[in-house]
Amino acid sequence: MHASKKKPVGKLIAYGIGSCGLYAAVFMFQDLMMANFSKGGVYTVLPIATVFLFSWIHGTFAGTLWEVLGIDAVKKAPAQTTAQAPARKDSRPRATVSA
Amino acid sequence: MDMLNEATKFIQLDPTGIGFLFIVGFIGGLVSGFIGSGGAFVLTPGMMSLGVPGTVAVASNMCHKFPKALVGSIKRYRYGQVDIKLGLFMAAFAGVGVQIGIKIQNAILAAWGQAGSNLYVSVSFVVVLVVVGGIVMADALKSSKNSCGVEQTCSIALRLQKLEIWPMVTFKRANLRISLWFLLPVGLATGLLAATIAVGGFVGVPGMIYILGATSLVASATELVIAFVMGLAGSVNWAMQGMIDIRLTLIILAGSLLGVQLGAIGTTYVKEHMIKIVMGSIMLIVAVSRALAMPEYLGQLGMMDVSEATLALLSKASFVFMVISLLVGAVIILGSMLKAKRAMSPSAQEQEA
Known part of the structure; x- marks a missing residue:
């Protein structure tokens, strides 16, 4: 949103390469993966760990992409806050001593 | 697992299938990021239409x-x-709700078979979506007329918050203090619905708004914590x-990782009642979709006489309505984001001045 803010292009490229690399690896070794990931038992950890890895690398890439494209949160939306009456200004004339 | 099973369980992927899953994933993510849930229900039937067996479709969908x-x-x-604390409390109770839901499902399956079970799922879908979706939509339309755009806490929730029944729990971020005894049924219902129709958030988010008294921003965001744990x-x-x-x-x-972050960003652009409008619209359109699927199960149970051609047409129409619901949600989200962004642009602000 702010034109003056530096866009994280380097971060986007780094995570973009990481994300592409991960996806390329999956489709190159898909037979090997499918054979082991669906074994169940202790192999359960493989698909779960994989999605965590992808959510970190690809998730960061996706978040940075929106940032670079200029689509960023416009305000830090506050949670429900208790409405507080503004402090009243004392507008009464003050007693002054003029000696 | 034998080789034959291996060969039939996992499909060969083509570019069309990959493109379809990517796009549905994106739109589903956008909706989930915005309303907290409800973006993934098109994926299970979508994957099945690509030839993926039902259980693999459900499992792969849940894993994403x-x-x-x-x-x-x-x-x-x-x-x-x-509100992480609220999310963890709700997830714990929802976990119990899921177990109860599975028990009910099994009992119905044993008594009336697969068609009876499917009918139960569809009837639950339609009843819950029409009732809860109707409440959410009516409230959204009411608050959209409220020019200040500030969300009011529901009067039922305020009354429940005043009841001091031990143990009371305080949720700082959601800014509410309520008895555990009101939290429990909302969590259980969320889990029960998740086990029945696979989208617990359709009850969880409205429950947190109307019964516990959280704002729609906090409720929809906290639903993501529940969805993660479950x-x-x-x-x-x-x-x-x-x-x-x-x-x-x-x-x-x-x-979906692209979509969910865009949806999350979208919540900071729009007025809070937009979350309710998107949720209400999706729920009501999905209710139509599930109502169209009911004649098939009624036919299987011998309660209705329907031809094969009609059933095929209804099944297609049901899927189309499901896709429409997601598209409507996405269009409202993107449209209101665009509108808000335009209003905030320097040229628009100059015009106002």
């Missing part, structure tokens, strides 16, 4: 839901919208049975 919810909730936590537990369970097709999961995730 929890990382998506994780990324979405981290994003919304940064905006100060997530999705992770469910995925571990499916992975132990070897039912997850990791390729499908990762393709959907490629789109």
Whole structure:
């Protein structure tokens, strides 16, 4: 949103390469993966760990992409806050001593 | 697992299938990031239409839901919208609700068979979506007329918050203090619905808004925590049975991680009642979709006489309505984001001045 803010292009490229690399690896070794990931038992950890890895690398890439494209949160939306009456200004004339 | 089973369980992927899953993943992610849930229900029938067996479709869909919810909730936590404590309490009770839901499902399956079970699921879908969706929509339309755009806490929730029944629990971020005895049924219902129609958030989010008294921003963001905890537990369970097709999961995730973050950003652009409008619209359109699926099960139970051609048409119409619901949600989200962004642009502000 702010034109003056530096866009994280380097971060986007780094995570973009990481994300592409991960996806390329999956489709190159898909037979090997499918054979082991669906074994169940202790192999359960493989698909779960994989999605965590992808959510970190690809998730960061996706978040940075929106940032670079200029689509960023416009305000830090506050949670429900208790409405507080503004402090009243004392507008009464003050007693002054003029000696 | 024998070779024949291996060969039939996991499909060959073509570019069309990959493109379809990516796009549905993106739109589903966008909706989930915005309203907290409800973006993934098109994926299971969508995958099945590509030839994926039902259980693999359910398992692969669930395995994409929890990382998506994780990324979405981290994003919304940064905006100060997530109450982790509320999410964990709800997830714990929802876990119990899921077990109750499974018991009910099994009892119905034993008594009336697969068609009876499907009918029960469809009737639950239609009743819950029409009632809850109707309430959400009516409230959304009412608050959209409220020019100040500030959300009012529901009077039922305020009354329940005043009842001091031990043990009372305080949720700082959601800014509410309520008895555990009111939290429990909302959590249980969320889990029960998740086990029945696979989208617990359709009850969880309205429950947190209207019964507990959270704002729609906090409720929809906190739902992502619930979805993460429940999705992770469910995925571990499916992975132990070897039912997850990791390729499908990762393709959907490629789109949904983009969508969920855009949806989360979208919540900071729009007025709070937009969350209710999107949720209400989706719920009501999905209700139509499920109502169209009911004649098939009524026919199987011998309660209705329908021809094969009609059933095929109804089944297609049902899927189309499901896709429409997601598209309507996405269009409202993107449209209101665009409108808000235009209003905030320097030229628009100059005109106002």
